[in-house]
Amino acid sequence: MRTKIMTATVLAALATASFAQAGEGEGEYDALLSDGNSTAGFTTSGQISWIVDGVEQLFDQSFYFRRGGDNREYVLGDGGLDNIGSFVTDTNPFRDQAPDAFGNLYADGSGLEIETIFTLRGGNEGSGRADLAESITIRNTGLESISLSFFQYVDFDLGGDSSDDMGWIVNGNTVRQEDDQFSVAEVVVTPAPDLWSVGNYPDLIDALNDDDIDNLDNNNHAEGDVAWAFQWNITLAAGESFIISKDKSIVPAPGALALLGLSAGLVAPRRRR
Numbered sequence: 001m002r003t004k005i006m007t008a009t010v011l012a013a014l015a016t017a018s019f020a021q022a023g024e025g026e027g028e029y030d031a032l033l034s035d036g037n038s039t040a041g042f043t044t045s046g047q048i049s050w051i052v053d054g055v056e057q058l059f060d061q062s063f064y065f066r067r068g069g070d071n072r073e074y075v076l077g078d079g080g081l082d083n084i085g086s087f088v089t090d091t092n093p094f095r096d097q098a099p100d101a102f103g104n105l106y107a108d109g110s111g112l113e114i115e116t117i118f119t120l121r122g123g124n125e126g127s128g129r130a131d132l133a134e135s136i137t138i139r140n141t142g143l144e145s146i147s148l149s150f151f152q153y154v155d156f157d158l159g160g161d162s163s164d165d166m167g168w169i170v171n172g173n174t175v176r177q178e179d180d181q182f183s184v185a186e187v188v189v190t191p192a193p194d195l196w197s198v199g200n201y202p203d204l205i206d207a208l209n210d211d212d213i214d215n216l217d218n219n220n221h222a223e224g225d226v227a228w229a230f231q232w233n234i235t236l237a238a239g240e241s242f243i244i245s246k247d248k249s250i251v252p253a254p255g256a257l258a259l260l261g262l263s264a265g266l267v268a269p270r271r272r273r
Contacts, residue, residue, distance in 0.1 A: 031088050034098040036122025038130035042102050044083045045075050047118070052130045052250050057182065059155040059162065059201075063116065063136070064208050068147035073208050076116070081108045091119060111142020111238075114150075128182065128252035136244040140236035147235045149215070150244075153208060155201055155227040158182040167198045167226035175228050183253050189245040193230035201225040 028048065029041040041049030046062030064073040065081065077083045084107050088099040103117040115137040123129035140146045158165055159181040167177040173192040176185045195216035197204060204227050207214040216231045234242050 030086065031099065031102040033088070033100050033102055033118070033120045034122075035092060035095065035100040035120045036130070037125045037127060038120060038122030040118070040120045040132060042118065044086060044104055045077050050130070050132065050250070052122070052182075053126060053128055055182075056160050057156055057158055057184070057250055059157045060205070061152070061154045062205075063114075064151040064153065065114070066149045066151075066213065067112065071213060072211050073149075073151060073214060075209075076104075076106055076114065079108075081106045081112065081114065092121075111140050111144065112146055112148070113137075113139040113141055115139070128250070130250050132248045134244075134246050134248070138234060138236065138242040138244075140238055140240050143238050145235060145237050147233075150232045150234060151208060151216075152230045153205055153227065154186070154229070155205070155225075156184055157225075158184060162201065162225045164224075165226040166221075166223045167228055168221045169196055169198055169228075172196065175230075177226055177228070178253060181253055182250060184248060184250045186246060186248045188230065189247065191232070191242075191244070194233045195231040196229065198222045198226065198228045201227045203227075204229050 028043070030044050031042045033040045033042070037053045039049070039051045040047060046060065047058060048060055049056060050058035063076045065076065065079070066073045070079070074081065083104055085105045087103045089101050090097065090099050091101050100121070101117065101119045103115065106114045115135075117135045119133045121131040121133070123131075136150075138148075138150060154175075156165070156177050158177060158179040161179065165177055165179045167175060169175050173188040174185060175196070175198065176183065178184075195218055197216040197219045199219055199222050208229070216229055232242075232244065236242060
C-alpha cells in the first residue's frame with residue numbers, strides 16, 4: 001500500500017518548486033498549491049490531496065461527463081475530451097511566493113470545452129481552517145447543440161480517517177461532512193445540481209467508472225466512509241456556456257482545536273487508491 005508522510009515545510013517547498021516549473025508538480029501531482037496553513041495536490045483528472053495544518057483531509061475529487069449518445073461516463077481527460085492546456089499562478093503574492101490557483105482546459109475537437117479553475121485560501125497556522133473556490137465552465141464552441149451530464153465526485157477522509165464520518169445534503173445545493181475533529185461544507189453557489197447522492201466508498205465511484213449509464217439517486221445521508229456526488233444535466237446551444245460556481249471550506253469541529261497542535265506537521269498515511 002502506498003503511503004505519504006511529509007512535513008508541512010517539505011510540502012510548501014514542493015509547491016514552490018511546482019510554481020517555478022510552470023505548473024509541473026512533484027511525484028504524483030501535476031500541480032501542488034500552497035497558501036497559509038494549507039496545500040492542495042492536483043492531477044489533470046482531479047484533486048488527490050488537501051492538507052490543512054499538516055492533516056490530510058481529502059482522498060479524491062474527480063469530475064465525469066456523459067455526452068448525449070455516450071453509453072457510459074468518462075473522467076475528464078478521457079473519452080475523447082483531452083486536456084489541452086494547464087496553468088498555475090500565484091493570486092496572493094503579498095502572502096507568499098507559491099502558487100495557489102490551478103486551471104485546466106479540456107476539449108473534444110467537435111465543440112465541447114470544459115474549463116476547471118481551483119483557488120486555494122489557507123487559514124492562519126494552527127487554525128484548522130482552509131477554503132477552496134472552484135469554477136467550472138462548460139462551453140459549446142461548435143455549430144450544433146450539445147447535451148451532456150456533468151458529475152462531481154468527492155471523497156473526504158476527515159482527520160485522515162475514512163471510517164467515522166457522517167455526511168448529508170442540505171437544500172439540494174449544500175453538502176456537509178463531519179467527524180469528531182473536522183467539518184467540511186461545499187456550497188454550490190450557482191446553479192444547483194439536478195441530482196445528488198451521499199453514499200459510501202466505493203459505491204459511487206464504482207458506478208461512475210463502470211461501463212453503464214448511471215444517474216444519481218438523491219440519497220441524502222450516509223455514515224462511515226462517506227463520499228458524495230453532484231450531477232448537472234445540460235443542453236447548450238451553439239455558442240452557449242454553462243458556469244458552475246462552488247466553494248469548499250474546512251473548519252475544526254467544536255473542541256478539536258487542542259488536537260491540532262499534536263497533529264500539525266504530519267500527514268496521515270493514505271488508504272489504497
